[in-house]
Amino acid sequence: xxxxxxxxxxxxxxxxxxxxxxSQEDFAARVGLDLTDVRALEAGRPGSKLASGGALETLLAAxxxxxxxxxx
Numbered sequence: 001x002x003x004x005x006x007x008x009x010x011x012x013x014x015x016x017x018x019x020x021x022x023s024q025e026d027f028a029a030r031v032g033l034d035l036t037d038v039r040a041l042e043a044g045r046p047g048s049k050l051a052s053g054g055a056l057e058t059l060l061a062a063x064x065x066x067x068x069x070x071x072x
Contacts, residue, residue: 010044017042 017027028038 006044010042014042
């Protein structure tokens, strides 16, 4: 069951980043993460540095900090 949770979180983060119009590199830079951390998170790896809730909070904060939406 936890594996499904990681996949759902990965999908939400990936989609949210896409909605914001950010590449993985841009997203990593804006939220202060290493690119490898973003890739691990979006791949649904349970050992990524961000916990599920933290990842979603980070994505939400990025969207609320005036990042223009590139898609929508």
